[in-house]
Amino acid sequence: MRKPDTSTRLAITGIGIICSIGRNRDEVWQSIVESRAGIGKLTKFPGETFPTDVAAEVGEIDDLVDKRESKRMSRSDLLAVIAASEAIAQANENASPLPRERAVVSTGTSTGGLLEGESFYFDRLVRGRGRVAVSRVLQQPTSGPSDAVARALNLGGGVLSNATACASAGAAIGMAGDLLRSHHADVAVAGGSDALCRLTYSGFNVLQAVDENPCTPFAADRKGITLGEGASYLVIERWDDAVARGAKILAELCGYGATCDAHHPTAPHEDGRGAQAAMRGALAESADAPRVDYINAHGTGTLLNDSAETKAILAAVGDAVPVSSSKSYFGHTLGASGGVEAVITVLALQNQLAPPTLRLDTAAADCTLDYIPHTPRPMAMTNVLSNTFGFGGSNVSLLFRRA
C-alpha cells in the first residue's frame, strides 16, 4: 500500500468556523482581536437544573441554513455544514474549483446528534416506543456530521468520522493529511463539530470538572472547564495541487503526532507523558527540526490538564515558547475543539498575532510558562503547534507553518 509521504507538502486553502464568539471566520477573528469572550449563562435546557450555569453557546442558527436541507439534520450536522461551506467557498475563491468527487470529509465529534437523541429518548418515555418519529434520531450516530457535510456539499471522496472524545477533530485532521499524502484523496475537508447536549453538560458537572465562572486556564484559582459548542473545517490539499488551482494558501499543515497516555479513563497522566510525545511526534513530521514560535494549548482550565500540559510543553520545547488557551474565549467545544482551535491557529499565523488567555491575572505555581494574558500579542510566528487531548488519554498535536 502507498505510505503517507511526509515530504509531501500540504496546503490549507480554506477555513470555516462557527462558535460562541462568531458565526464565521471574520467575526471570530474580530472577537479574538478585541479580547471579547463568548461565555454567558446557559440558555439551553430551560427548566432543568445543573450545578453550574455557565456556557459558551452559539445561539440560533436557523438563518444560516436552508430550511429544506436542514429538516433531517442534527444541530451538530448544521454547525458542521455551516463551517464546511465557508471553508470550501474560501478555497474556491479566485481559483479553479476543487475536485469534489475526490474530496474526503473527515470529522471529529464526541456526541454527534446526541442532543436530538436525548429529545427522542424523552419523547419515547412519555409517548411510547412506536409513537415518536424516527426521523429525529437518524442523525444521532457520530457519523452524522461527516455524512451531512458530504451530502450537502456533494463530496465523493469518502467519509470518515472520528469519535475520540475531545481529541476527535485533531485526529480527524491528522488522518485527513495522511490520506492526502498517500493519494487516497485529493482534497480533505477536515475538522470537527459538537453541539451542547444534556449528557455532556450534566456529565462534566457530575465529574466536578466545570468552573462556576468563565474558565481561567492556567490560573491559580482555576476550577475547571466552560462547556461550549461549535464547528470548524479546514480545506487541505497537496501543495502542488493548490498552486495549480491558483488557490491562495493560508498556511501549511506540516504534520501531527498522536499518542495515548495509557494511564486513566478520564484523567491525564500527571507528567503529561503522552502530550509530550504527541508534540514531539508532530515536530518529527517536519524534516527540518523546526523551532516552535507559539503553542495553542489544549488549556482546559482543569487543575490536572493545565499542570500536565505545562510539564509536557516544558519537556518537549522548553520554557521560552509563548502559550495560550483560546478556550478562555469560547469554552471547550469538546470533539470539535481540535478543529476550532486549529482554525484559530491558522488565523494567528496569517495575522502574526497570538491570541491571549483571557482573565489570566495570576498563573498557578505549577503553570510556569508565558501564557499571553489578557490581550493578543503581535509576534513573528513561523511554526506553531495546536494541542488537543481527550478522555481515554488520547493526545493529538498539529504542526502548522506560515505560508
Place this chain on the structure above:
Amino acid sequence: MNRVAITGIGIVAPGAVGIEPFRAMLDAGMTSIRTIDRFDTAGLSAHTAALVTDFKARDYILAMKLRRMNTLSRYAVSAARLAIDDAGAQPPSESGVAIGTAFGPVQTSVDYMQEYVAKGAALAPPQLFAESVANAPGSHIAIELDLRGFNLTVTQRESSLLAAAMFASSQIVKGTVPSAIIGGVEEVNEMVFSVLDRLGALAHAEDGVSEAVRPFDRRRNGMSIGEGSAIFIAEGTPSRQPYGWLAGFGIARDTTATISDWGTGDAQVAAAMAAAIDDAGIQLSDVDAIYASANGTKRGDLLELRAIQRLFGDSVPPVVATKAYFGEYAAGGGFDLAAALLAMRDQKLHASLGFGERDPEMRFTPVTVPRAANLRNILVNSISAGGGIVCAVISREAA
C-alpha cells in the same frame, strides 16, 4: 511493497469466543442469529439478532476493573486479550490502537439518561459518563496493555472497522508505530434495534417467507444486526506466520445515497474497489475472491452486485457473503475481516449463508458450499448506508 501482517485475532462473537470456535461456526455453516430475549420486541416487525451469550468478561478482566467498563469495553478488552494469546506475544508499548464502532455507546447514553431522569442532572453516575465516549474501549485496551502510540476510534457505520484498519495500516507503513491493535466492537440494544425496525431496515417475516438474512437473494428484505468484538494484532514485521497481509485500501462515497439508505452509485463503489486493488499493487485478475458487504438489504445488495459486475464484467471471482452468520455491524464490521483472514489462512472459501435464489440482475452465483481454493488476494468490501465506502485487499504473501 508495504503490507501489514495480521498475526493474531481475538473474537468475542455471538456463539463463539476465540478464533477457532469462530472458524468452526463458519465452517459448519451455522448462524448465530436467534430470537431476541434481551429486550421486548413486541409490536416490532423483526424479532431476531445475533447476541453474545456464553461469555464471561471476568475470565479476561479483573473484577475491580470490570466495574469501570461498559459492555463494549468488556467485549473489546477481552477480545484484545484473546488476540494476544493467539499471536503469542504482546505488542510493544509504542504500538497504536484503532477501533471501529458503528453506533458505539448508545446503550451507555440511554443508561445515563435514565439516571438523569430518575436522579437529576447533578446526580447521574460519573462512571456512566466516563464510559459514554465512543473511544472508551480503545482507551481501556491501551491502559490494560500499556500501549502509548496513537489511540483513536472511527465511527463510520458499516465501514467503521475497515476505516480503522486503513488508518492503523497507514501508520505502520509510515513508520510511526511498529505495530497496532486494530479492532471493532458493537452492542445490540433496544434503541438502535427499534429505530432500524421502524425504518424497515431489518429482515422480517413477509408474504409467507420467514424472518432471515438473505444476502444477494431475490427474496431479501433487510438485515439482522449483531454485536461483539474482533481484535487484530497488526505488525509491520511479523513475529509469526500471519493469517494474511493487509495490502491495500480504497475509499470513496456514493453521492446518491440518502441519509439512512444506500444509493445507486455503483460506479463509486467500483472505484473504491479498484482503488484498493491498485493500492495493493495487483491486477483485477489477481483477485481470487470477494468477501462482500451484502447484508440482505434490498438497495445495499443491489448496489454492491452492480458494482462487482461493473468492475469485473463476466469474470467475477467467487463471492462470499458472511452477514447471515453474525449480522450487520457485528464487531463494528470486524467479523467480516476475520472471516476473510481465516479464508486466506486456511485457503478455503466459506458458504454464503442465507443465499438461495439469485437476484434477477445477478450474473454470478455466490459460493454456497465451503470449498478449498487457491487464494492469493481477497477483496473485502464495506459499503455503508449514507454513502461511505471503504474496501480492502488482503494478501497471502508479504509482497
